[in-house]
Amino acid sequence: MNYEQARFNMIEQQIRPWDVLDPTVLALLAVVKREDFVPAAYRDMAFTDVELPLANGQKMLPPRVEARWMQELQIERHEKVLEIGTGSGYQAALLGHKAQQVFSVERDAQLAGAARDALRRNGVLNVTVVEGDGTKGLPAEAPFDVILLSGSVPQAPQVLLDQLKIGGRMGVIVGDEPAMTARIITRVGEREFKTEILFETVVQRLDGFDTLSHFTF
Template sequence: MNFEQARFNMIEQQIRPWDVLDTSVLALLAVVKREDFVPAAYRNMAFTDVELPLAGGRRMVPPRVEARWMQELQVQRHEKVLEIGTGSGYMAALLGHKAQQVYTVEPDPQLAAQARDALRRAGVLNVTVVDGDGVAGLPAEAPFDVVLLSGSVDEVPQALLDQVKVGGRLGAIVGSEPAMEARIIRRTGEREFQREDLFETVVQRLAGFAPASTFHF
């Protein structure tokens, strides 16, 4: 398989039509080799517009969603980033190319080990993979300029919002099937947050993030 041609086709046929026009993001997608983060059995599908299977029943977020997050979050070289849900490690690699330091939290030990190996082989040295479910964030390293939830949640835990710097932002896909909304929440003050809904999509629920209870007294 010609991976370079497949990568070019992904960018031109999936990413650009999804309003990802930031040239720095498009250049990054051309450099970070997604196929090196995909399980071997699915390597030839690395550039398809689907959620590829990972160990433990998990799935990779589709490339177009990864690309939109990179465009919308606008990570800067001086910033510290927290990702919840490492999965394959590919999103962490993209973030690592933009940020000063990335911490990414993964509850599945097998996936965490595979992501560490893939990141090492890709030469991404400023990403630290942390074992854990991520629901409580990573308070020991807080605050963060950017927090990204790489999966969907019913609602964003306050504990994660509290770990965003004033002036920082958190990205999450919020809601339940069939309608989920990709959202950026910006921290504008100690207790003030502004919400911006970006686009609709559906992705797998983040491991460990149970839906909110519908029981009422």
């Protein structure tokens, strides 16, 4: 299989039509090798517009959703980022190319180990994969400029919003099937948050978030 041609087709046929036009994001997608982060059995499907299966029932986000997050979050080089749900490590790799430092929390030990290996093989050295409970965030490293939840939740968890800096923003997909919306929530004050709705989608629920109490906007 010609991976470079498949990558080009993914960018031109999936990513651009989904309003991802930021040249820095498109350039990033061209150089970070998505096929290196998917399970070997699905390597030839790395560029398809689906949630690819990972170990233990988990899934990767579709490429267009990963790309759209990278555009909308507008991560800058000096920023510190928290990702909840490492999965394959691909989204973490994209974040690492944009941010100064990334912490990615994954509760599944097998996925965490595989993601660490893939990140190391691809030379992404500013991402730390933490095996743990993402519902608690990472208070020891807070506050963060950006928090990204790489899966869906019923509502934005207050415990994570509290780990944002003033002016920081959270990318989160909120709701239940078949109606989920991707949002950016910006912390504009100590207890004040501003929500922007971006697009509709349906993605896998993040483990552990269904039983939490939530903050309602």
